[in-house]
Amino acid sequence: MRLSGRAALAVGLAGAVLAPVTPAFAAPPPVTADLRADVDRNGRVDITGTGDQTGEDTWSAGRGAVFLPNIDDDAKRCRTTGPDGKPLSDAKLAKCNDAADTTVNGAADAKDLARLRTVPMAQAPKDASGTVRVTGKGAKHARLFIKRAGGWTAVTAKTTLTAAELRAGVELGLEGTDVVRDRAVWDGSAVVELKVTAGSTTTSDKVTLHVAPLLTQHHLQRAQRMLVTEIQGKGPFSRAQQKFVKDLDTQAKKAGVKQSTVKFTKYGDIWAQDFVEPAYAGMTGEDGRPRTIRIMLRSAQPDREAGRELFEKLRGPDMGVVQVTGVKDSEEWTLNSMGNLETIPPYTHGGRSYPAGRIIMGERKDTGSKPAKAMRTLLASQGLQNPLFLDTSWLHVGHVDEFVQFLPAPGTPRGWRIGVADPDAGMKLLRDAKAAGHGKTKMFSVKGFEGMPAPKETIDQTLADKKLRADNALAAKRIKANLEVLKRETGVTDAEIVRVPALFTRGTDEGVAADRMPLLRRIGGSADTPEAVREYGQQRELGKPTGPSVMTSAYVPGAVNGVLLGPDRYLAPRQWGPVIGGKDIFTQAVTAAYRKAGFKVSYIDDYYTYHLGMGEVHCGTNTLRDTTKPWWRP
Structure with missing residues (x-):
């Protein structure tokens, strides 16, 4: 009998007395299952040490393995028309993505898999075997793959790990088939x-x-690409809107936005801010770098055709689309536009932390109307950007982007400031001009448009308008109340607020500001103007307003309703205010307000294309921003 080293030593010391021995046929050490994932989020699955073992059975916003909702189309295989050449329904458009099948669609798709590894079991006997599976509710929303010589294969109930695979260690990949809804x-x-x-x-x-949470962008993320609708045609409205697009391109390039502008051309819906909210989901890739999928969140407006172009034009590699279902057209339609969704940049206050920022949305508190429940549920279910609701019942369109914005501010306690429309400052500009003897100066310096005369009212007439004075007193009161909510929730102080001169005016029962009705009637009957400009535009209402008798919108083009093009570059709508001494007094005041906050302001004319439709530059554009910073880091 062959003795172990310890038994031989015992014989030498004790003569004929034999110590117990371990038989040569004794069982090997027990085989212990050990599965690892990227718990510490560094991009590697460590099979040695405890870096990816400690806390592997729990998950928090700051630690725990992440996998992506693999809803992009890396191989560009998703069709937008059926075999008969007819457009697919919205539901069928949404069904196609990389997670809709059991195949890893190429090398790019493989990068979207979150990796797991089994720790090699060198002592696994010949009869050893293993199984892997996703358990619980996650089994319906995630798919597991195993990497073998032939590539990635979907794991099924029949998948077995062999003894040889257990000895060598197995690599697995996990994808999500949807976002959390x-x-x-x-x-x-x-x-x-x-x-x-x-x-x-x-x-x-x-x-x-x-699964990585679906997150909306914020203004500390740098703009990388612009999105805008470009109306097709050669009529007067089309030409004016095409010039807007051309000017937007020019301003974006000057600000350092290098990628070409995405132009929606199919459905004629000029409100590019409203039918989509760019979002993203991210994890750390195998190379240790961020792996991000952009997810275009379609507005909860099922009859808004422009959202289809997100599937038809944008869906592709690293770009997916999510749309909510179960939304009825009877819900508050305008509140479901994405101009009514903005994001506070990251902050910590009152014991709560929002490392990826926090969503704000408008609601009509006077009537209790809110954005669609399906959208509110989806956003809140992400668990990181819990929406904060502001009162927009005083606004005819009712969107938060009409009066508030967030601006980068390095060196401040939070790294950002709040920009708000300031009606008091707007009225003071007019009173000061009148006091200086300029009351007869025209209120607007804009020229007429295609046979429509320019506005003729003077500063004196504007100040004499009791309704307008009341409108701006109301706007100032409501903005102050909303600002108090933001200050309470974020800790922002008055020193961190940028007040931008503005003026508001009330709407009418027809849903359009009184001073704008002539133009909207004109373009409404023009063959040049797409139906979507009227049907899906800012001015649409489901019947008459149900809120207070006074609901306002911008009188002078709303400067805060512009676009942040760079950390210190801001694009505002041209003001077309009173010109005194050769200078537009509103442009001067707006420029000064932003300059004090560290911004260089450029202007773009949107008066006849967006402003008279109750929107501005921000309403008509959108941005894709840099989403590479890990969302779990402050």
Whole structure:
């Protein structure tokens, strides 16, 4: 009998007395299942040490393995028309993406998989075998793949890990088939379980992963690309709107936005801010760099055709689209436009932290109307940007972007400031001009448009308008109340607020500001103007307003309703205010307000294309921003 080293030593010391020995046929050490994922989010799955083992069965916003909702189209295989050449329905458009099948669609798609590894079991006997699976509710929302010589293969109930694979260690990949839509249905978690059986012994190990949250962009993320609708045609409205697009291109390039502008051309809906909210989901890739999928969040307006172009034009590599379902047209239509969704940049206050920023949305508190429940549920279910609601019942369109914005501010306590429309400052500009003897000066310096005469009112007439004075007193009061909510929730002080001169005017029962009715009637009957400009534009209402008798919109083009093109570059709508001494007094005041906050302001004319439709530059554009910074880091 062959003795172990310890037994031989015993014989030498004790003569004929033999110590117990370990038989040569004794069982090898027990095989222990050990499954790892990228718990520390550094891009590597460490199979040695405890870096990716500690806390593997829990998950928090700051630690725990992440997987992507793999809803882009890396191989560009998704069709937008059926075999008969007819456009697919919205539901069928949304069904196609990389996670809609059980195939890894190329090398790019493989990068969207979150990796897991089994720790090699060098002592696994020949009869050892293993299984892996996603357990619990996550099994319906996540798909597991195994990497073998032939490439990636979907794991099924019949998939078995061989003894040889267990000895060498196995690489797995996990994808999400959707974003979290309702935490009550699925909270985003996926528990992957490894079971290993050797002889009569079975051991198991579980790792908890969480699908990356769908996050909206904020203004500390630099603009990388502009989105805008370009109306087709050669009529007067089309030419004016095409000039706007050309000027936008020019201003974006000057500000350092290098990627070419995306132009929506199919449906004639000029409100590019409103039918989509660019969002994203990210994890750390295998190379240690951020792996991000942009997700275009379609507005909860099922009859708004422009949202289809997100699938038809944008969906592709690293770009997916999400649309909510179960939305009825009877819900407050205008509140569902994405101009009514903005994002406060990251902050910590009152014991709460929002490392990816926090969403704000408008609601009509006087009537209790809110954005669609399906959208509110989806946004809240992400768990990181819990929406804060402001009162927009005083605004005819009712969008938060009409009066508030967030501006980068390096060196301040939060790194950003709040910009707000200031009606008091706007009225003071007019009173000061009148006091200086300029009361007879025209209120607007804009010229007429295609046979429509320019506005003729003077500063004196504007100040004498009791309704307009009341409108701006109301606007100032409501803005102050909303600002108090923002200050309470974020900790922002008065020193961190940029007040931008503005003026507001009330609407009418027809849903259009009184001074704008002539033009809208004119373009409404023009063959040159797309139906979508009227039907899906800012001025649309489902019947008459149900809120207070006074609901306002911008009188002078709303300067805060512009676009942040760079950390210190801002694009505002041209003011077309009173010209005194050769200078537009509103332009001077707006420029001074932003300059004091560290911004160089450029202007773009949107008077007849957007402003008279109750929107501005921000309403007519959108941006794709840099989303590479990990969302879990402040």
